[in-house]
Amino acid sequence: MLRGDVAEFTCLAGTMVQEVYRTHPDIRDACDASIGGSAAHVESDIADAMKRYHIRASWTAESLALHTQAVLQGAFILAKAKGNAAVVEASIDHLRRYVELLFRRPTKKVSRKT
Numbered sequence: 001m002l003r004g005d006v007a008e009f010t011c012l013a014g015t016m017v018q019e020v021y022r023t024h025p026d027i028r029d030a031c032d033a034s035i036g037g038s039a040a041h042v043e044s045d046i047a048d049a050m051k052r053y054h055i056r057a058s059w060t061a062e063s064l065a066l067h068t069q070a071v072l073q074g075a076f077i078l079a080k081a082k083g084n085a086a087v088v089e090a091s092i093d094h095l096r097r098y099v100e101l102l103f104r105r106p107t108k109k110v111s112r113k114t
Contacts, residue, residue, distance in 0.1 A: 006083060010076040011035070018077075035073070039065040053103055064102070071095045 003009065017031035043065035050061055075091035 006079050006085065009085065009088075010080060011073060014073040014076060015080075035069055039069045042068050049103065053105065055103060057102070059102070064099070068095060 011034075013031040013034035017028055017035070021028045021031075039062075043061045046064050047061035049055070050057075071091055071094075072088075075088040078087040078091075079085055
């Protein structure tokens with residue numbers, strides 16, 4: 001995913017919406033649909049994982065999917081500012097650790113006999 005020039009792997013919709021969100025509502029809505037479509041795919045996977053691992057939480061699959069998009073979009077902005085993908089890789093690593101924490105199963109308490 002992070003191969004080639006920064007412009008090749010970053011999100012055009014994310015870049016565009018930052019510039020036109022107020023002045024061009026039709027473009028803003030199209031960017032929202034594009035980013036939202038990506039989030040919807042992730043949301044479906046998260047919902048499946050929540051069912052599989054019996055996760056009941058105050059957060060939703062939708063909110064985690066949108067958070068994932070926010071992390072990636074922010075990382076893409078930083079990659080453009082820095083001119084390389086290292087910051088995206090680090091952000092994805094942090095995101096992976098965060099998701100693993102959300103899906104961590106509680107360990108069973110061992111009862112001690114006295």
